[in-house]
Amino acid sequence: MRASFAKAAAAGDEAPLYFYSHLFLRHPETRPMFPVSMAHQRDKLFSALGQVVALVDDLDSLVPVLQGLGRDHRKFGTLAAHYPAVGASLLATLRHFDDEWDEDLERDWTAAYGLVAQVMVEAADAAADQPAWWDAKVVEHERRSVDVSVLRVQPHAPLPVRAGQAVSVETELRPRLWRYYCPAGVHGPDGALELHVQAHAGGPVSSALALHVGVGDVLRLGPAVGEPALLPGSDRDLLVVAAGAGLAPAKALVAEVAAGTPGRRVHLFVGAHDDAGLYDLPDLRRLESEHPWLTVTTVVSGDTRSTHLNGDLPEVVLQHGPWNARDAHVAGDRRDVERTVELLTAQGLPRERVRAQVFAPSRSGPDVGGKVSR
Amino acid sequence: MSDQGTPRSMPQGAARGVAEDVAEDVTWDVGFGAAPLLQRGYDRGEVDAFLARVRSEVGRLAAERAALREEVQALRRSAPAAGGTATPVDPTDQAVGILAAAQQTADQYVADAESFSRMLATQAREQYENLLQQARDEADEIVRRAAARTGGDPGEPVDPGGAGSPAGAAVPAGGLTPEEVQEQVVYLQAFGRACRAQLRAYLEGLLEDVEAQWGKADPAALPEGARTSRNGGAPDGEPAVVDLTGDGAVPTRR
Incomplete structure (x- = not known):
C-alpha cells in the first residue's frame, strides 16, 4: 500500500489534480465546498494523506490525528455521505497512477479508507453537541494603522477558546478560504472575540478582513484548535x-x-x-x-x-x-x-x-x- | 423620494448578502433621526411608509423562504426513493483531463491576480514609508532650524519658539505629553510655512502690480529693498522659509 501511495505521490501535483477532478465530476455537489483556486488545497490533501500513510503502523498516534481531522471538517459542511465519495475518487486516483494495481491492493485500500472514514465520521458525530461553525457578526471594526485592523466579532453561540489557541475564520468576501487567527481575548458576557488582523500584501483573506469587512458583516468561525498557552499547574510569574x-x-x-x-x-x-x-x-x-x-x-x-x-x-x-x-x-x-x-x-x-x-x-x-x- | 426608491440610510449589512434573517432584524431596527431644522430632508411620512412596505415585504419573503425550504426538504426526502442520483457515474479519463486543465487555468489566473496585487501593495507600502520618512525628516529639519533660530531668544513672537527648546526635548505644557507638544509644534510650523508661502505669493503679486504701476509713473519711487528681497528669495521649497523669516517682513500667524 505504501508503494502504491508513493507512486501517486511521485506524480506530484498530477495526482491530487486527478483526484479532485474525478471527485467533482462524479459528485458535482462537492465542488462548492472548495475555493475557486485549488492550488493550495491540492498540497494540503497529499500532505495530509502522506501523514496518515506514514503513521499507519502507529495507531495510537494516527487515531487522534484522524479524529481531529474529522472534527475540523465539520465546518466545511462535510457530511458522512461525502466520505464514500472521496474514497471512490481516491481509489480511482491510486489506480490511475499505479501500473501494478490489482484486486488485492484495491481490497486493502478500500478497507483502510473505510477505517479512516469511520474514525473521522465518529469523531465528527461525537462533536455534534458543538456547532460545526459559528456565525459571528462584526460589531466593531477599527482600522488602527495602514494595514492593521482590530475587529470585535460576536459569535451566535459561545465559542470556547483559550489563550494561545486559534480559530479559523472565513469571510463571504473570500468564500471557502479559511485562515487561522489567535483571538486577543473574549470580551463581555456575550463572549465577543477580539481579532487582530494585519493585511498582508496579496493575502486575499487578511486584506478582506482588515480593509473590506465592515460592522454588521457576518464571519464564519471554526472551533478553537491548538494547545492552550498557559502551562498547566504552574503558578510561576x-x-x-x-x-x-x-x-x-x-x-x-x-x-x-x-x-x-x-x-x-x-x-x-x-x-x-x-x-x-x-x-x-x-x-x-x-x-x-x-x-x-x-x-x-x-x-x-x-x-x-x-x-x-x-x-x-x-x-x-x-x-x-x-x-x-x-x-x-x-x-x-x-x-x-x-x-x-x-x-x-x-x-x-x-x-x-x-x-x-x-x-x-x-x-x-x-x-x-x-x-x-x- | 418616490415609494420605489431605495433609502440611502439603509444599513450596509442589509445590502450585502448576509443571512436574510439578519437583514430582517436590521430592517426592523432602522430608525431615522429628525433632520436639523435648517436642512432639507426626506419627507418623514414617505420614509415611514416606505419602511412599512419594506417590513411587510421582508416578512412576506421570509415566509416564502420558509415555505420553499420545507418544499426542498420534502423533495430531498423523496428523491432517493425515486432513484434520482443514487449511482454516480465514473467520469472518463478524458473528462477528468479536461476538468483538470480548466482547474489549472483557473488556479493560474488566481495566482497571477494575487501576485499582481502583492506587487502593487508592496510597492505602495514602500512608497508610503518613503514619503512618511521624507516628511518626518523634513519636519525634523524645520524643528531643528526653528530651534536654532529662536533658541536664544524665547521672547521673539515667532511661534516655533514656543517650544523653547531643541527637538525631542520639548517640555510638557498644559497637561500635554512631550509627543503631543512636539506634534503640535510640527503641525503649527507646517501651517505657518504654508501661510507664509501663500502670503508671500500674494504680496509679491501685489508688489509687482504696484511696482509696474509706479514704475510707469515714477521710476525713481521704486522701493529698492522689496525688489532685492524678492529676487534674492529661493525659488521654492524649504530654504524659502529661512529667507522669509530672515527678512522679517512677513507676519507670523498662529
Missing part, C-alpha cells in the same frame, strides 16, 4: 514577549492570568518596527493601569525618533532579565521569536518553560496534527 502580530495571543494571556489565580506577575514586552506598529497602545496602557501585577514595556526597533524604548526586541528583553524563574511565552514573527527563545535559553531558562508561537503570513492552516505552528 510570566514573561510575555509579543512581536508584531504576536500581540493578540499575548493580550489573551494577560486576560487569562487576570481571571486565574491571583499573585502572578506578568511582564509584557511588545515590539514593533515603528510607532505605527504599536497599534494597540491605549488598551495596553489601560490594562497596565487596571492590573498592578502587569508591566508593559514597548520597544521600537526601526525608528530612533520614537519615544518608546529603542532597540532590538530580543536584546531588550534579555537586558531586563534574568527571567529564569518565570514561564516565558514568545509570539510573533519567526526571526524575533527564534532569537528571543535562543537568548532566553542561553541565559538558563529551561526550554520546556518557553512557549513559542510563530506567525507567518498566509498560513494555510494547522497541519494534520492540529498544530497551528511549531
Whole structure:
C-alpha cells in the first residue's frame, strides 16, 4: 500500500489534480465546498494523506490525528455521505497512477479508507453537541494603522477558546478560504472575540478582513484548535514577549492570568518596527493601569525618533532579565521569536518553560496534527 | 423620494448578502433621526411608509423562504426513493483531463491576480514609508532650524519658539505629553510655512502690480529693498522659509 501511495505521490501535483477532478465530476455537489483556486488545497490533501500513510503502523498516534481531522471538517459542511465519495475518487486516483494495481491492493485500500472514514465520521458525530461553525457578526471594526485592523466579532453561540489557541475564520468576501487567527481575548458576557488582523500584501483573506469587512458583516468561525498557552499547574510569574502580530495571543494571556489565580506577575514586552506598529497602545496602557501585577514595556526597533524604548526586541528583553524563574511565552514573527527563545535559553531558562508561537503570513492552516505552528 | 426608491440610510449589512434573517432584524431596527431644522430632508411620512412596505415585504419573503425550504426538504426526502442520483457515474479519463486543465487555468489566473496585487501593495507600502520618512525628516529639519533660530531668544513672537527648546526635548505644557507638544509644534510650523508661502505669493503679486504701476509713473519711487528681497528669495521649497523669516517682513500667524 505504501508503494502504491508513493507512486501517486511521485506524480506530484498530477495526482491530487486527478483526484479532485474525478471527485467533482462524479459528485458535482462537492465542488462548492472548495475555493475557486485549488492550488493550495491540492498540497494540503497529499500532505495530509502522506501523514496518515506514514503513521499507519502507529495507531495510537494516527487515531487522534484522524479524529481531529474529522472534527475540523465539520465546518466545511462535510457530511458522512461525502466520505464514500472521496474514497471512490481516491481509489480511482491510486489506480490511475499505479501500473501494478490489482484486486488485492484495491481490497486493502478500500478497507483502510473505510477505517479512516469511520474514525473521522465518529469523531465528527461525537462533536455534534458543538456547532460545526459559528456565525459571528462584526460589531466593531477599527482600522488602527495602514494595514492593521482590530475587529470585535460576536459569535451566535459561545465559542470556547483559550489563550494561545486559534480559530479559523472565513469571510463571504473570500468564500471557502479559511485562515487561522489567535483571538486577543473574549470580551463581555456575550463572549465577543477580539481579532487582530494585519493585511498582508496579496493575502486575499487578511486584506478582506482588515480593509473590506465592515460592522454588521457576518464571519464564519471554526472551533478553537491548538494547545492552550498557559502551562498547566504552574503558578510561576510570566514573561510575555509579543512581536508584531504576536500581540493578540499575548493580550489573551494577560486576560487569562487576570481571571486565574491571583499573585502572578506578568511582564509584557511588545515590539514593533515603528510607532505605527504599536497599534494597540491605549488598551495596553489601560490594562497596565487596571492590573498592578502587569508591566508593559514597548520597544521600537526601526525608528530612533520614537519615544518608546529603542532597540532590538530580543536584546531588550534579555537586558531586563534574568527571567529564569518565570514561564516565558514568545509570539510573533519567526526571526524575533527564534532569537528571543535562543537568548532566553542561553541565559538558563529551561526550554520546556518557553512557549513559542510563530506567525507567518498566509498560513494555510494547522497541519494534520492540529498544530497551528511549531 | 418616490415609494420605489431605495433609502440611502439603509444599513450596509442589509445590502450585502448576509443571512436574510439578519437583514430582517436590521430592517426592523432602522430608525431615522429628525433632520436639523435648517436642512432639507426626506419627507418623514414617505420614509415611514416606505419602511412599512419594506417590513411587510421582508416578512412576506421570509415566509416564502420558509415555505420553499420545507418544499426542498420534502423533495430531498423523496428523491432517493425515486432513484434520482443514487449511482454516480465514473467520469472518463478524458473528462477528468479536461476538468483538470480548466482547474489549472483557473488556479493560474488566481495566482497571477494575487501576485499582481502583492506587487502593487508592496510597492505602495514602500512608497508610503518613503514619503512618511521624507516628511518626518523634513519636519525634523524645520524643528531643528526653528530651534536654532529662536533658541536664544524665547521672547521673539515667532511661534516655533514656543517650544523653547531643541527637538525631542520639548517640555510638557498644559497637561500635554512631550509627543503631543512636539506634534503640535510640527503641525503649527507646517501651517505657518504654508501661510507664509501663500502670503508671500500674494504680496509679491501685489508688489509687482504696484511696482509696474509706479514704475510707469515714477521710476525713481521704486522701493529698492522689496525688489532685492524678492529676487534674492529661493525659488521654492524649504530654504524659502529661512529667507522669509530672515527678512522679517512677513507676519507670523498662529
